Amino acid sequence: MTQPDHLSDLRFDALPLHPTLLSSIAQLGFTHCTPIQAETLPRALRGEDLAGQAQTGTGKSAAFLLATLNHLMSKPRSDSTDGTSPRAIALAPTRELAIQIQKDAAGLSVNTGVKITVCYGGAGYDSQRQELTEGVDLLIGTPGRIIDFFKQGVFTLKEIEVLVLDEADRMFDLGFIDDIRYLLRRMPKPELRRNYLFSATLSQRVLELAYEHMNNPERVEIVSEQVTADRxxxxxxxxxxxxxxxxxxxxxxxxxxxxxxxxxxxxxxxxxxxxxxxxxxxxxxxxxxxxxxxxxxxxxxxxxxxxxxxxxxxxxxxxxxxxxxxxxxxxxxxxxxxxxxxxxxxxxxxxxxxxxxxxxxxxxxxxxxxxxxxxxxxxxxxxxxxxxxLATDLIRPPRPPRPPSRDGGRRGGGGGGGGRRHSGRR
Structure with a gap:
């Protein structure tokens, strides 16, 4: 069978991954790494920090999740810790991405015993808090909800051994960077943890963040001749x-x-x-x-x-x-x-x-x-x-009436949608 051109020649079973992870990968039907996985996983498994760039849909999340899960399984939790706070944390800019990372992690972590919790705003506050209280190994979530629980003392960040920043450039776009720095300053020093930053683009501001809060990360870029997806x-x-x-x-x-x-x-x-x-x-x-x-x-x-x-x-x-x-x-x-x-x-x-x-x-x-x-x-x-x-029989439904302002007067502004975009933070 011809190797698909969007995969590399590197097989997952050629990597020094934990046998349980290899079994999960095989059950999911994966045999070969994508280019970003082939370039980053060997480095991550050697203990190197990474700043990785690749087009969307190329397998970035599986790369950092496999590296993270492998570390958690290969190094047992220390007896000197509280036993419940997270050892690894993956920060995402949006709720949808956090949920997707959690789903990917669940598929890869079958039978590993690794406890995974996802935290995001807008839903599940009590259930998320309860899961954190019961103990977690890998915490995935958006910055706002994680900071909320952290400030309540639900968990500590002193035991973090692996940090993942996914879609780092989007963190800047959505104004999360101060929140990210708040969390990073409360974790162990960069040299005491493994650090993986992934992004669709590695702009100067993203690289400055990487070199400020990571341990001499290896820069890995998987780009085609065109910025846009080839297909x-x-x-x-x-x-x-x-x-x-x-x-x-x-x-x-x-x-x-x-x-x-x-x-x-x-x-x-x-x-x-x-x-x-x-x-x-x-x-x-x-x-x-x-x-x-x-x-x-x-x-x-x-x-x-x-x-x-x-x-x-x-x-x-x-x-x-x-x-x-x-x-x-x-x-x-x-x-x-x-x-x-x-x-x-x-x-x-x-x-x-x-x-x-x-x-x-x-x-x-x-x-x-x-x-x-x-x-x-x-x-x-x-x-x-x-x-x-051009639909000549187009039905144009009437616009719903706009609600009155709180003072009972008419809303100002007239409004043609030329204002600043909002992206549903936290």
Whole structure:
């Protein structure tokens, strides 16, 4: 059988991993490392600190989880510790990513005896606290909820032997960096722990964080000739603002994609798209920063299962979501940040598969196009607007009435969604 080109020649069973971990890997059906795993795991298993960069969907989480779990299993907990506080901690910028890391860890840690807990805001406060009280080896979570429990004295950080920072550049984007530094200063010194930093991009500010709080980390970069995923078929359509909704509905009718993510820059635009798609016979829902955590989880599970074919999302969903078989990504709005373009279209063409990314270029957001094409170092192929794709029978549902302000007066601002984006911190 020909080796898939998105895998390396290095077999997992050629690595000095604990036998129980190798058994779990085999049960999951994995035989060969991805390039980022092949470059980082041998170094991590030798005890080196790592600052790793790779495209999304390339197996970064399995790399740091295997290294972490192997350390915990190979080195028993010291009798001098309290026996309940975490020995390893993995920090993630979003709840979705923390939950996904926990799911990956659960699959890899079968029969290992390693206790894993995930902590994030928005749900499960009492149950998370109870799990921490009962004892944990590997703590996974978002900074805000972890700091909350830490300040209550639920656990100590003095026993941390392994630190993982996942999507470190996103930590900066979401304003978490002060929280991260707060936690790092309360752990043992860098030379007394193993440190793994992974990120889709290793910017100067990320590297400064790495060298400040890690022990001379090895820098590992797995990048292709293009910044964007190689297997993503990219297209750009120039369209007027008032034609965007007819184009979206008509295009979806013609192409009938099986699992599509539609990205917008504002929650207000996303809500309008959700209402319009539903009014025109599509099953769609919006995922934004202020959606309740229980509902977020249900939406994502329905989308993964194929029960919800269209997920409208703000950039809170652009990273850290491991959703298989996303056939299409549609940028209804071109992102304001060029890096977000890469992360959005990276939701498709994961793990060696192919996918399509279609971007609507309108009057409101066209100004971001030069920065995007400069960042990805290529022109996005342009496709002419096909009049057949414009839905002439579009049903436009009325906008729901806006709630009155607390003082009973009219809300000011008028509001076209030009404000600062919020991404659902903590």
């Amino acid at each position: 993503v078929q990219q297209k750009l359509i120039h369209v007027a603002n008032d034609e965007k909704l007819p184009l979206l509905v008509g295009w979806l009718r013609v192409h009938e994609p099986n699992r599509t993510m539609v990205f917008v820059n504002t929650k207000r635009a996303g809500e309008e798209i959700e209402r319009t798609l539903i009014a025109n016979g599509f099953n769609a829902a919006i995922l934004s920063g202020d959606v309740a955590q229980t509902k977020r989880i249900k939406l994502l599970e329905a989308f993964k299962a194929g029960e919800l074919p269209i997920l409208v999302a703000t950039d809170v969903a652009a990273r850290g979501l491991h959703i298989p078989d996303v056939s299409h990504v549609i940028n209804f709005d071109l992102p304001q940040d060029a890096a977000d373009y890469v992360h959005r279209i990276g939701r498709t063409a994961r793990a060696g598969q192919s996918g399509d990314a279609l971007s609507f270029c309108c009057e409101s957001w066209v100004y971001g196009l030069p920065a995007i094409e400069s960042y990805i170092e290529q022109r996005i192929p342009t496709e002419s607007l096909n009049e057949v794709w």
